[in-house]
Structures are given as C-alpha cells and as structure tokens.
Amino acid sequence: MRTIKLKLAYDGTHYHGWQRQENGPTIQEHVERVVSLICNSHITVHGAGRTDAGVHAHGMTAHFKTSKGISCSKLQKGLNSLLPDAIRVISLADESPDFHARYSALSKTYYYAFFTGSIQPPHERLYRAHCPGRISADAIRSCLRIISGTHDFSSFEAAGSRDKKRADGRGAIRTIFSAELHQPNAGYLDLTFTGNGFLRHMVRNLSGTIIEVGQAKKSVLDFEQILRSKDRKQAGPTAPPHGLTLLSVNYD
Amino acid sequence: MRTIKLKLAYDGTHYHGWQRQENGPTIQEHVERVVSLICNSHITVHGAGRTDAGVHAHGMTAHFKTSKGISCSKLQKGLNSLLPDAIRVISLADESPDFHARYSALSKTYYYAFFTGSIQPPHERLYRAHCPGRISADAIRSCLRIISGTHDFSSFEAAGSRDKKRADGRGAIRTIFSAELHQPNAGYLDLTFTGNGFLRHMVRNLSGTIIEVGQAKKSVLDFEQILRSKDRKQAGPTAPPHGLTLLSVNYD
Numbered sequence: 001m002r003t004i005k006l007k008l009a010y011d012g013t014h015y016h017g018w019q020r021q022e023n024g025p026t027i028q029e030h031v032e033r034v035v036s037l038i039c040n041s042h043i044t045v046h047g048a049g050r051t052d053a054g055v056h057a058h059g060m061t062a063h064f065k066t067s068k069g070i071s072c073s074k075l076q077k078g079l080n081s082l083l084p085d086a087i088r089v090i091s092l093a094d095e096s097p098d099f100h101a102r103y104s105a106l107s108k109t110y111y112y113a114f115f116t117g118s119i120q121p122p123h124e125r126l127y128r129a130h131c132p133g134r135i136s137a138d139a140i141r142s143c144l145r146i147i148s149g150t151h152d153f154s155s156f157e158a159a160g161s162r163d164k165k166r167a168d169g170r171g172a173i174r175t176i177f178s179a180e181l182h183q184p185n186a187g188y189l190d191l192t193f194t195g196n197g198f199l200r201h202m203v204r205n206l207s208g209t210i211i212e213v214g215q216a217k218k219s220v221l222d223f224e225q226i227l228r229s230k231d232r233k234q235a236g237p238t239a240p241p242h243g244l245t246l247l248s249v250n251y252d
Numbered sequence: 253m254r255t256i257k258l259k260l261a262y263d264g265t266h267y268h269g270w271q272r273q274e275n276g277p278t279i280q281e282h283v284e285r286v287v288s289l290i291c292n293s294h295i296t297v298h299g300a301g302r303t304d305a306g307v308h309a310h311g312m313t314a315h316f317k318t319s320k321g322i323s324c325s326k327l328q329k330g331l332n333s334l335l336p337d338a339i340r341v342i343s344l345a346d347e348s349p350d351f352h353a354r355y356s357a358l359s360k361t362y363y364y365a366f367f368t369g370s371i372q373p374p375h376e377r378l379y380r381a382h383c384p385g386r387i388s389a390d391a392i393r394s395c396l397r398i399i400s401g402t403h404d405f406s407s408f409e410a411a412g413s414r415d416k417k418r419a420d421g422r423g424a425i426r427t428i429f430s431a432e433l434h435q436p437n438a439g440y441l442d443l444t445f446t447g448n449g450f451l452r453h454m455v456r457n458l459s460g461t462i463i464e465v466g467q468a469k470k471s472v473l474d475f476e477q478i479l480r481s482k483d484r485k486q487a488g489p490t491a492p493p494h495g496l497t498l499l500s501v502n503y504d
Contacts, residue, residue: 011374058373090371119332121340122263127375
C-alpha cells in the first residue's frame, strides 16, 4: 500500500471549505472524487486540517493510501486534468507509511490579506479583505508580539467551539512561532501567522481584532487584556473568509 | 451642462463586455444605471471603446453629461457604493465640454497576460491565459518589432468584421506606438501594446499568434508573412478573453 502526499492550491471562493459536507461542493469532495476515479477504488483523502468556506490555500497538504501502481507524475497530471481550474495539485510524492497529513504536521502558516486603500482593484477583491483608512503599523506589530509564544487563545476561538471536547487535550492553548506584518506596497497589508495549530476562526478573529487596533478603535492594552480575558465576547469581529489563505503546512 | 470623465477598473469575468446589449449584464449598463440613479435622469455613458465579454480593465475611460451640482468626490463615492465590487470608479473629474472619451483619446494601452508554467496558481486563472511550455522570448520580441509602426492589420481582425464599413475611413490601418514583452517572474509573460486604435479582437489575435511563434509552432518569418497577407485565415488562434486587460486610455 502506498501513502501519497499531495500539496494543493485552491481558490476557495465558490467552495464550502475543505471538509466534505452536504451543504455544497467542497475541496475534499472534489479531490476524493478524482483520486478515486484514477485509482479505481473509493479513497478517503485526509487533509492537514479544515479551511472554512471561502478561505483559499496555496499549500494545503493531504494524503491518501492506494495500491495503484501509477507514477507520481502521471497521477498529478491526471488529477489536474480532472479537477476544476480552481483546485490544483501543486506537488505529489510517495511518503513513508506512517505519514499523516494532519498528525505529522509540525506547524501551519496562514496569511491574512487586507487592502487599506480607498478603492480596491476589482481583480483582488476575492483574495483580500477591504478595510479602507489609516492604519498604524506599529500598533499592529505590538499585537503580533503579544500573541507570539504560547497562550490560551480562547478569546479568539469561534463562538460555541469552547463547549466541544477537544480530543488532544490541549484545550485552547496554542503556540505561535511567528507573527509578522508585511506591507509590500501602499495599501497592502498582510499578516502572516505560523503556529503549531489554530482554533476554529482563530486567524480571522485575530486579524479582525488586530486591524481594529491598527485603526485605533482599540488600544494595544485593550488587545493584551482581550487575550488574557479568554472571553470571545471581548475580541473584535471575525475578518471575512476571503482574505485568508493557508500558505503552507510544515513537516519535518 | 457638466462633462464628467470617469476612469473605471473592472473584472470582466462575469460580464458580457462593455457595451449595453440584451444577452446579459454589461459594464456600461451597470455604470449608466447608477449614474442615472444618482443624477436623477436617464444618462448615457460613452466609453472610449468596447471590451469583449470576459475582458478586464484597469483604466477604461468614459464620460457623461449632467447638470447635477454634486461634487466629484461625492459622485465617485456614491457610484462606488452602488456599483458591484467588480466595477470601480478609480477617478472622476470635470472636463471641458468638448471632451469625448472615444474621440479625444490619442491611444490605448492593452496588456495580454500569459502563464507559461505547468501548474497555474488558482487565484490567477481568471486574469491570465494558461499556455504551458517553453517559450522563446527572442522570437516574441521579433514579432513585437514587426508589428510596431503603421500597418494594415486585416490579418488580425475578427473574422467577419472586414465587411463592415468603418466610419472613420482608415480601414484596417492602425499604428502601434509600442509593443513590449515583460517577464516579471519565471512563467509570467505579459505583452503590452500601445496604439492609436485596435480592430475587433486584434490584441487577442496578435497575442494568440505571437505565442505560437514563441512556442516555435510558427516562425518569425511566418509571422511577418501573416501580417503582410492581410488574410485572417493565415493567423493563429484568438487568445481567450480573460488574459486581456485594457490598461489605460491615453489623452493629451
């Protein structure tokens, strides 16, 4: 039995997120359908995690098992020829049998993209949240320093998620290895987060709250207190899904 | 009576081009609707030219007449608040009464964007034609030199257009002031054309033929003969609309 690792990029605009569900088309469903078709058997594709409806990926990672003796290059070409253009297999390789897209992952990197100019270029509107106005880069950097390291991120977890038991027993405690601000051009503001895991809506809740600090609607001190409060009601709004991209899932 | 000049950017993906028509939604129709709404009268908006269904614009220019005494800044904000996100008024200003978006234009600049790598990033698929494989930049530059200057571009005019009388009497003769190749990154290939006018499908037919020369499916000599033949049947395919963007309309 082979274990195949896939790296996927997708435009999440028209999908109901990664995970298979009955409400509408998902990335997992599309990928499973074409993998099963090419491998001639019903195959489950395991992702490194979920992405919400409308969230994009440059480097989602997944794996599946098959006994099909097809070269990786042919498999990749076959999958890309059957998948919609909005979903691409960026790379594909055999892995050791104990590789698991989710459990073998050491960290994930997300970025949240804002456009802060007054008029957003139409061709970027699906990939960048529009948040016009003056922003203090210093205030944002202060927030990013505050969340770096290991914290209880309950304040930034999706409402309702706290009641659910978490299988891994680590509660809402996560470690952010790096949190950075990039401003490639005037009006462009990207927040990049690398961590050992992210709670549901955590990156969007962090981004929605941090941008409010950048806009001086909240102070850096407020932000620090929000994190410490472990109370979702204290934090700012959930930034919209289309500004979020899963950049990479990082392995050993 | 005021003459208002508009600069518009749009994502043409879901529109049937610039010009008002009955088959489906167009950019002109949307802009006229909101201009008429804000100015409280039925207003015709004149564009600098047409763009085909699926073609984008960073700088389409248009004008309209109104006696409404509203500031340009308020008018622009009002239009942008009513227009779909895919259509933005980039700038808006009063012009002299004899300004006409089409007749006052000295030149237009279009660019045609190709992606030549094997796997196209999903978030660029709506704005860049996928044309995988090795491309000779030198061959492309030779074609661009050949078309620069004043020529009869009948070979690159949409089939069927030749029968139509042209009001301005210049037939298929156009002047290309500049034609350039840009390769910002590996796999990215942009052709930029500035000219005093472009026949129907001319940029797409030029781009579809030039890329075939780049791929060595045709020689530079073939290309020169195609231009001289004044015969549309000699040229290559019409490149798809989504790779084309009207970059600017240039005035005095």
